[in-house]
Amino acid sequence: MESHSTEILLRWIVLIPLLGAAVNGLLNRKLPRQVAGLLACTTVGISFALSIVVFLRLLGMEAEHRFLTDTVATWIGYGNLSVDLGFAIDPLNAVMALVVTGIGFLIHVYSLGYMAHDQGFQRFFAYLNLFIFSMMTLVLGENLLMLFVGWEGVGLCSYLLISFWFNDEANAAAGKKAFIVNRIGDFGFLIGMFLIGATLLPHLQGGEGLFSFQTLQHHTDLLAPVATVICLLLFVGATGKSAQIPLYIWLPDAMAGPTPVSALIHAATMVTAGVYMIARMNFLFVMSDTAMLVVAIVGAATAIFASSIALVQNDIKKVLAYSTVSQLGYMMLACGVGAFGVGIFHVMTHAFFKALLFLGSGSVIHAMSDEQDMRVMGGLKNKLPITYWTFLIGTLAIAGVFPAAGFFSKDEILWKAWSSGHHILWGVGFLAAGMTAFYMMRLVAMTFYGQNRASAEVKSHIHESPATMTIPLIVLAGLALVGGWIGWPHFLGGGAWFEAWLEPVFSGGHAAHGAVVHSAGEAHVAHDVAMEWTLAGASLAWGILGLGVGWFIYTKKLATADSFKKFAGGFPHRVLLNKYYVDEGYEAAFIRPGFRLSKTVLWKVIDAGVIDGLLVNGAALVVAVVGSVLRIFQNGMVRFYAWSFTIGVTVFILYLSFSG
Amino acid sequence: MEGFLFWFCGILMFLGGLMMVVQRSAVVSAVWLVFSFLCTAGIFALLSAPFLAVMQVLVYAGAIMVLFLYVIMMLHGPVLEDELIPSNKALWPLIAIPPAAVVILLVGWVKGEGLRTMPDSIAADFGTAEHVAQLLLGRYLLAFELISIVLLVAIIGALAIGQRERKLPWK
Amino acid sequence: MEITLSHYLLLAGAVFTTGMVGFVIRRNAIVMLMCVELMLSSTNIVFAAFSRFHGNADGHVFVLMNFAVAAAEAAIGLAILVEIFRRRRTVNVDDFKTLME
Numbered sequence: 001m002e003s004h005s006t007e008i009l010l011r012w013i014v015l016i017p018l019l020g021a022a023v024n025g026l027l028n029r030k031l032p033r034q035v036a037g038l039l040a041c042t043t044v045g046i047s048f049a050l051s052i053v054v055f056l057r058l059l060g061m062e063a064e065h066r067f068l069t070d071t072v073a074t075w076i077g078y079g080n081l082s083v084d085l086g087f088a089i090d091p092l093n094a095v096m097a098l099v100v101t102g103i104g105f106l107i108h109v110y111s112l113g114y115m116a117h118d119q120g121f122q123r124f125f126a127y128l129n130l131f132i133f134s135m136m137t138l139v140l141g142e143n144l145l146m147l148f149v150g151w152e153g154v155g156l157c158s159y160l161l162i163s164f165w166f167n168d169e170a171n172a173a174a175g176k177k178a179f180i181v182n183r184i185g186d187f188g189f190l191i192g193m194f195l196i197g198a199t200l201l202p203h204l205q206g207g208e209g210l211f212s213f214q215t216l217q218h219h220t221d222l223l224a225p226v227a228t229v230i231c232l233l234l235f236v237g238a239t240g241k242s243a244q245i246p247l248y249i250w251l252p253d254a255m256a257g258p259t260p261v262s263a264l265i266h267a268a269t270m271v272t273a274g275v276y277m278i279a280r281m282n283f284l285f286v287m288s289d290t291a292m293l294v295v296a297i298v299g300a301a302t303a304i305f306a307s308s309i310a311l312v313q314n315d316i317k318k319v320l321a322y323s324t325v326s327q328l329g330y331m332m333l334a335c336g337v338g339a340f341g342v343g344i345f346h347v348m349t350h351a352f353f354k355a356l357l358f359l360g361s362g363s364v365i366h367a368m369s370d371e372q373d374m375r376v377m378g379g380l381k382n383k384l385p386i387t388y389w390t391f392l393i394g395t396l397a398i399a400g401v402f403p404a405a406g407f408f409s410k411d412e413i414l415w416k417a418w419s420s421g422h423h424i425l426w427g428v429g430f431l432a433a434g435m436t437a438f439y440m441m442r443l444v445a446m447t448f449y450g451q452n453r454a455s456a457e458v459k460s461h462i463h464e465s466p467a468t469m470t471i472p473l474i475v476l477a478g479l480a481l482v483g484g485w486i487g488w489p490h491f492l493g494g495g496a497w498f499e500a501w502l503e504p505v506f507s508g509g510h511a512a513h514g515a516v517v518h519s520a521g522e523a524h525v526a527h528d529v530a531m532e533w534t535l536a537g538a539s540l541a542w543g544i545l546g547l548g549v550g551w552f553i554y555t556k557k558l559a560t561a562d563s564f565k566k567f568a569g570g571f572p573h574r575v576l577l578n579k580y581y582v583d584e585g586y587e588a589a590f591i592r593p594g595f596r597l598s599k600t601v602l603w604k605v606i607d608a609g610v611i612d613g614l615l616v617n618g619a620a621l622v623v624a625v626v627g628s629v630l631r632i633f634q635n636g637m638v639r640f641y642a643w644s645f646t647i648g649v650t651v652f653i654l655y656l657s658f659s660g
Numbered sequence: 661m662e663g664f665l666f667w668f669c670g671i672l673m674f675l676g677g678l679m680m681v682v683q684r685s686a687v688v689s690a691v692w693l694v695f696s697f698l699c700t701a702g703i704f705a706l707l708s709a710p711f712l713a714v715m716q717v718l719v720y721a722g723a724i725m726v727l728f729l730y731v732i733m734m735l736h737g738p739v740l741e742d743e744l745i746p747s748n749k750a751l752w753p754l755i756a757i758p759p760a761a762v763v764i765l766l767v768g769w770v771k772g773e774g775l776r777t778m779p780d781s782i783a784a785d786f787g788t789a790e791h792v793a794q795l796l797l798g799r800y801l802l803a804f805e806l807i808s809i810v811l812l813v814a815i816i817g818a819l820a821i822g823q824r825e826r827k828l829p830w831k
Numbered sequence: 832m833e834i835t836l837s838h839y840l841l842l843a844g845a846v847f848t849t850g851m852v853g854f855v856i857r858r859n860a861i862v863m864l865m866c867v868e869l870m871l872s873s874t875n876i877v878f879a880a881f882s883r884f885h886g887n888a889d890g891h892v893f894v895l896m897n898f899a900v901a902a903a904e905a906a907i908g909l910a911i912l913v914e915i916f917r918r919r920r921t922v923n924v925d926d927f928k929t930l931m932e
Contacts, residue, residue, distance in 0.1 A: 638863075638924040643855045646758040657765060666834045670842045677846050677869050680862070681853035689862050693869065696846075700872055707839070707879045712894050719898045720872060724905050728868075731909045732861055735916050755855055759848040766844045776836040782886055792891045800892050807899045814903035818910040 006057045010070035010087040013050045013097065014140055016043045017132040025126035033121050040125035041108045044132050048101035055094050063504055066091050069142060080204045083211055086142035092505040095344060096139040096276055099351045103268045104132045106472040110359050111260040113468035114366060124164060124258070131157035135269055139276065144193055144211035147277065151189070151241065154270045155182045161265060162257040174256040181250040185240015192233030199226055217283050224287050231284055231291035234277065235298075242274025242328045245302045249583055251325055255317040259362030262317060267324045267358050268351035275331040275347055279340040282506055286338065296336025296417075300428040303329030305580070307435040311442070312576040315372050316361045319443050323398065324354055326432055330413050333429055339416035341502040345487050346413055348498075349405035352483045353397035356476035360391035363465045363473065364447060369458050374443065379452035383462045386470045388448050390477035395444050397480040399437035400543040405484030407543075411536050412489060418535060419528060433539055437546025445554035491532045665706055673699035686732045690725060697721040709787040839880035846873035860915075860922045864908045871901045 020043030024036050031039075058066045071086035089097065108128060115124050134157055138150025156179075163175025197210055203222055208215045216223070223230065238244065243251035254266045265271070278285060278295065285291055303326045310322035327350050334343035365372055367384055381388045397404035400411060410433060417426040452459060464470070488494025575581070676696025680689045697720045704713035785791050796804050850869035857863050875894045882890030916922055 638927065639855055639858070642863075643755065643758075646851050646855060650758040650761045653765060654761065657769070663834050666838060670838075674842065674845050674849065677849040677853075680865060680869065681849060681857065686859055686861050689865060693865050696869065697872060700876065703839070703842070703876055704879055706834075707876075707883045709879045709882070709891055709894075712875070712879055712891055715895065715898060716872075716875075719902065720868070724868065724902055727905055727909060728861065728865060731913060734913065735861075735922060755852065759852050762844060762848050762851075766841055770837045770841060773837075775838075776884065777833065778836055778884055779886060782883065786886065787882070787888055787891060791888055792895070795888055795892050796895065800889075803892070803896065807896055810903055811899055814906045818906045821907070821910040821914050 006054060007068050007070045009050045009054055010068065010089060010140055011072055013047050013054070013101070014087060014133060014136040016046050016050075017129045017136065019043060021126050021129035021133060024122050024129060028122050028126070031122050033116075036122040036125050037112045040129050041105065041112065043129060044101060044105045044108050047132065047136065048098075048105045051094075051097045051101045054089055055098060058089065058091065058094055063500075066094075066504060071142070075145070080208075081201060081210055082208065083145050084142060084209050085146070086209075087140040087146075088142040088213070089140060090505055091501050092279060092344065093139045093276075095348060095502070096272075097136065099348050100132065100135050100139060100269045103351050103355050103476075104128075104135075104264060106475055107260050107264040107268075107355065107359070110263075110362075110469050110472040111258075113466045114260055114362055115258065116466075118258075120164065124161075127157055127160045127164070128261075128264070131161070131265060131270070135273075138273055142212060143209050144196070144213070144216070147280070148189065148193065151237070151273060151277075152186065154265070154273060155179065155186070155241070158182075158254065158265050158270055161261040162254045164257055164261065168256075171256040174250075174253040178250040178254050181247050182240045185237045185247050188233045188236025188240075189238075192230050192237065195226060195230050195233065196223065199223055199230075213280065216281075220283050220287060223284060227284055228288040228290050231281070231288050232294060234281060234284075235291065235295055238274030238278055238332075239298065240274075241277075242271050242332065243302075243325050244274070244298050244329065244332055245305060248302060248306065248325050249586065252318055252321040252579070255315075255321050259317070259358060259365060262321070263355045263358030263362065266321070267354040271324065271328055272331065272347045272351070275328065275335060275343055278332075278335045279344050279506075282335075282340045285335070292336050292338065294336070296333050296422060296425055299329045299332025299334075299336050300417075300425045300432075301329070302326065303333060303432040304428050304435070305329075307432045307439065309576055309579050310439045311435060312573060314374050316364065316374050316377070316443065316447065317358075317372055319374075319439060320354070320357055320361055323357075323436065323440070326436065327354065327398070329432070330410060330429065333417060333425060334413040337417050337420040337422055337425070339413065339420070340506050341499045342409065342412045342416055344502060345498050346409035349397070349409040349480075349484050349487075352405055352476055353394045353480040356390060356394040356473065356480050357398065359469070359473055359476065360387050360394060363387040363469055364391075366465055366469070367462045368454060369461050371454065371458065374446040376453045376455075376458075377447045378450045378454075379448070380462070381448040384448075384464050386464060386473060390470075390473040391448070392444060393477040394480050395440045395547075397484075398440055399547050400433060400539060401547070402540055403481075403485070405480050405482070407540065408484035408487045408489065411539050412487065414539055415532055415535055418531070430539060430542065434542045434546040437543045438550040441547045441550025442554050445551055449555050489532075491529050491536075662706060665702065669699045669702035669706070672696075673703065687729070690728050690732060693728075694721050694725045697725065707787075708782055711787055711789045711792050714789075836880055836884045839876060843873045843876040843880070846870075846876070858923050858925055860912050860924050860927075861909075863924065864905065864912070867908075868901055868905065871897055871904075 020040050024031065024040060027036075054068065058068070067088065067090045069086060069088040071084050073085045074082065075085040076083040108125070111124065111128065115121055118124065131154060134150050134153025136150070138147055138154060141147040141150055159175045159179040162178050163172045166172045166175075193211070196216070200210060200215070200219055200222060203219065204210060204215070220227075236247075240247045251266055251271065255262050257266070285295070306322045306325035306329060310319050310326065313319045313322060327346070331343045331346050331350070334340070334346060363384065364377070364380060364387060367380070367387075368377060371377070393404065397406040400407045414426055414429050414433070417429055452462075454462075485494075487496060487498035489496050578584070673696050676692050676699060679692040680696065683689045683692060697716060701713040701716040701721070704710075704716055783791075847870050850866045850873065853866035853869070854863050857866065875897055878890040878894045878897070882888055912922055915927065919926065
């Protein structure tokens, strides 16, 4: 009885936010603001509570058997193709479920304050609830197809929320960009899914769900020959959703949406979907060394690429956006070196501190009358004390300062990169970590220290945010501080409980790939502990150094920063400020040729020539000729028609009786 | 006995149909059709389908033909001047082709296949109202419900067409 | 002489053909509708005969469906005729040629 009732909760975790979205979306303005806000927060709150219940039940089970499934119905049943509409939970997506609903709940509460004066208050919460629904479908889906439904759902919500203030054309364009770039990734994902289906379908027994993760895991031997191709295609999807090179370009623009959206969707949850998907499919990825290497290299490259751009950006949200891209690169790096558990650990800690940073920046923007340019900020430390202190904790966390959350996860990623033998990737990650510390301190210094550079009018309006906004900040700051402790590593006397929790999910993968991933780790344990200490110390020192340099330059020696702008003719600065001209490059390489192709070939030749000339006019001509012949028969005589009918039937019967 | 009844009902049924076709007056045609339908009911009875026989009398010979007669009366029983044409005698062979072909085919088919004898014994309740009702309200329930919708649509359609003043809501 | 399935089928075929010819040669729309009824009725005989042949009463259900369809068809067809008669004062189908163009 008890077990049954817990499993049935899974569908409600997903469906209750949908209920909120439906009520808010359908009634919209007819619903009073208080009711709409309360409803949205309550539904997500219930989801969170239910997630905790399910989590506790998992916790009470034996480590090897932590798996609950809730099949609602058979979605597709045809021959031996069978896909269930069902949900399942194991340690991996339990973590994701808690993070999504928990952070989601905090951000819902925060939005009550942030969006209080907005026209589209109810619409906003409807979208936000819809997002939670889609994200939970993605996370809790029992098979790859359910995951894909959620995957597309969160893409849609992302689009709706980025262009939430659609009156401004730039916002609408940013939404479209996000959607289109994501579609490119989804295309790869879809092809990958087709390939899985085509490979597996002929071998399935009746009753086995085609895309069910369980089935996929049982049949890895069948998938082995095409594992590399499948993994690379799935990874294309992940580069779109999780903003990796080369499809990361949509994420910085996505900051056009309201700040809570940036925090929830474009930092804490949705963008980690790609990482989650790769972790989910770990048993497939570990079969292909090539795919793993590609994931790791793309991850590391994204990490350093994005953090170098973040060094010089002036928009507070843009800095955080590039920071997010680079942190996602870290997660991919972790997955790529086989440390899926650590990647998910970083997903969680990153969700804490990046949501905190975004919400903090939202609080700043709110106080500065919607100003986002850091050059006109400064000196907000005393005016916004809560925002300042929580923001500072977030900064320490992302910079990887002990004992904040970021230290444990980031250090663990770097350690795994090193211990699996990818020393170059470790170096890249290490460099990016220093840059991260530097640009975050630059952000803090430009925003909170020194003199305020805003106009007098704006200055007079600066105020600390209301409680609905500061309480989530405080909660998240707490999590950013202590949230990493559950992954306290062995060499510091901890139990690495987080990894142990995820161990059953990834053990299958380790068994297949262990030789590569852990060769170094298992052979030289004693040596490794010393190495681990060294690396941890180095990255801690490196992070503090980055923070220190950032603080020094941007509070004491502003001249140094200016001199960098002029360094080498200002060329490096210009390149970074313009984000390596990637957008311009894409425009020149794909968009303009696309336009040119449309204007010349597609329009003049295909549309005007073939479609209009040949097909449309040609069709009309054929109809006219045939019609003039048929007119003879179309004489309006009912009995003639009837007679033709009988002739037709007779001929038909004759044909049937003589054709055998 | 069965043989006699079959020939009796069958020939009369066919003749009834033929008379309906060749009679100039619509009223007389309709009466011949009723006669033919009554004979059809006899054929149903011979085929161990008592329920169908009763329904044939009630629905066809009764309800539907009453409707026809009613309409004929309402339209003053029109008799058309030039009935039974084509006046152009050259068209007669054309009209004769399809029925001739069908008849030849049928006869040829019977010759080729030989006669198929009916099974001698049949369940005692075969074709009774209860037996058919079991099917109709069991296995064919959905079709049964759908046919009620067909009838409903027919009623609405007949009403809509027959309305004297076109006071449709959208006009 | 024993009455076989073939007898019933031939009877149905003959009646059907009568209705078919009638439909083509008559001009009175009401009689044409009656011919349609005759054809429908003859198919019912085929259903009933095969039901008896196979000892399976499913065919009876189809006959009942056919009754309903015939009734619906008669109702609609006659309603249309009445409406046409009101406007044109005739039921001669050869006068109904507006469908031509």
